[in-house]
Amino acid sequence: MPRIAVARLWFEGNSFTPVPTGLEAFLSREWVEGDEALARYAGTATEIGAVAAFLAARPDWSAxxxxxxxAQPGGPMEDAVLQAWLDDVLPPLRAGGFDGVYLSLHGACVTESDPEADLTILRAIRAAIGPETPLTASFDFHADMAEEVAQLLDGASAYRSYPHTDMDIAGARALAMLERRILGGPRMHGAVAKLPFVLHSFHMRSAAPGSEGGPMAEVWAMANELEEGSVCEAFPFGGFAWGDSPHARPCGMAWAAEPEAARAAAARIAQAIEARRPRFAVSLPGPEEGLARALAGPPGLVALLDPADNPFSGGIADTPGLLRVLLENPPGIPTVFAFLHDPATVQAAQAAGEGGTLSRPLGGRVTEAFGPPVPFTGTVERLTDGRFVNEGPMERGSPVDLGPTAVLRAGPLRIIVTSRKEAAVDPAFFALHGIDLGETRLMANKGKNHFRAAFAERCSLIVECDCPGPASLDLAALPFRHVPESYRR
Structure with missing residues (x-):
């Protein structure tokens, strides 16, 4: 009976977000083990959901x-959180008795003192299990992948969609590689081919080439064609520039029975990204012009996105730029603003009660570096416990806990305020708050590409605008420490 170990640390760190990510952010989202983890994620479109399906199909295996x-992407992880995770994972691995190990990682984890935390994890786990125990991992497409990873692992996979609707598929591919190795298959050789520049992720969607997908969709399609002969896995990484990791550059990764084949495939992918580099450039309107474009859009639900404060890019859900424009220039149509992360405002709304009046500044709570708070006076329309289950397609079936929440209203503008920071990218987020999207004309959302997974077909128009924030469009203006200036030009 083959016996495997499974562990997961999924976190994307934004080095320009002013608030570190502590243990509470993990406890409120995911900090589980054993049967509890399998029960929680069985049937979900997640990596641990893939583990549950893998085991269900192999009753003679144990895990x-x-x-x-x-945790949601955010400021650098507190060092103590990484140490707590290692303290839980390393002792059982050192004790041995496993035929193989599977890891679900993000690849762009940074801590307060470690800008390459995923590499630190892989080195520690390889040291714990020794050189012969098979070790595979799955990663987010935005991993800041170090070349050394190819020597530490026996196989790897990555998301091949953006928005990331294939988390479970990536996990299943990594598990399949682990299974082949455990059952006596040939050792796979990995290769990483890095490029000498960073890219922002605004134009990396995976829709079909020629549509909204753009250049990265073409790279994915080309990489898929490389999977023949001895090459079993080939895929790009876009990197996560805002992590400010020494490895925050796009690359190709490939796995093959012969090292030369892996190196050649990885290089082909990197060359394909480099050839399309000019097409990754994006220019965005300011919030005033973005609002005007949205209001001039076709009938139906129109979305106005603020990518610079997108929680999935490490945003703080607190920058006031877009909200200020909406309050100073009321659209006069049914509008929802999603969202602000502000526990104190939720508490004030609870004290006022549903139907009560609330007058207080909004936004700029964490820092005024991206603009001062915005004055607000309105009513408390709704209070909730903040719990729902994702409808998908992203993380379908996964539970979400926003903590207590409030819906504030000023005329036709509704503002959702939460106690915990979880991106508003699922229809259930709005249903929880009594928002009928069929009756809503404008949705202002702190989001970017993941928003499109559930809403591209629901919206008649999606407009992105450029506001100040920790994941802003202008990389050259950010205070990088680990990415050389020459890579940011």
Whole structure:
């Protein structure tokens, strides 16, 4: 009976977000192990959901589910959180008895003192299990992948969609590689081919080439064609520039039975990205012009996105730029603003009660570096417990806990305020708050590409605008420490 170990640490760190990510962010989202982890994610479109399906199809296999942890992207992880995770995972791995190990990682984890935390994790786990125990991992497409990873692992996979609707598929591919190795298959050789520049992720969607997908969709399609002969896995990484990791550059990765084939495939992918580099450039209107474009859009639900404060890019859900424009230039149509992360305002709304009046500044709570708070006076329309289950397609079936929330209203403008920071990218987020999207004309959302997974077909128009924020469009203006200036030109 083959026996495997499974562990997970999924976190994307934005080095320009002013608030570090502590243990509470993981406890409120995912900090589980053992049967609890399998029960929670069975049937979901997640990596641990893939583990549950893998085991269900192989009753003669057993798995020890070690610490599984994730938090929404945010400021650098507190060092103590990484140490707590390692303290849970490493002792059982050192004790041995496993035929193989599977890891679900993000690849762009940074801590307060470690800008390459995923590499630190892989080195520690390889040291714990020794050189012969098979070790595979799955990664987010935005991983800041170090070349050394190809020597530490026996196989890897990555998301091949953006928005990331194939988390479970990536996990299943990594598990399949682990299974082949455990059952006596040939050792796979990995290769990483890095490029000497960083890219922002605004124009990396995976829709079909020639549509909204753009250049990265073409790279994915080309990489898929490389999977023949001895090459079993080939895929790009876009990188996560805002992590400010020494490895924050796009690259190709490939796995093959012969090292030369892996190196050649990885290089082909990197060359394909480099050839399309000019097409990744994006220019966005300011919030005033973005609002005007949205209001001039076709009938139906129109979305106005603020990518610079997107929680999935490490945003703080607190920057006031777009909200200020909406309050100073009321659209006069049914509008929802999603969202602000502000526990104190939720508490004030609870004190006022549904139907009560609330007058207080909004936004700029964490820092005024991206603009001062905006004055607000309105009513408390709705209070909730903040719990719902994702409808998908992203993380379909996964539970979400926003903590207590409030819906504030000023005329036709509704503002959703939460106690915990979880991106508003699922229809259930709005249903929880009594928002009928069929009756809503304008949705202002702190989001970017992941928003499109559930809403591209629901919206008649999606407009992105450029506001100040920790994931802003202008990379050259950010205070990088680990990415050389020459890579940011």
């Amino acid at each position: 020890t589910i070690l610490r599984c942890a994730s």
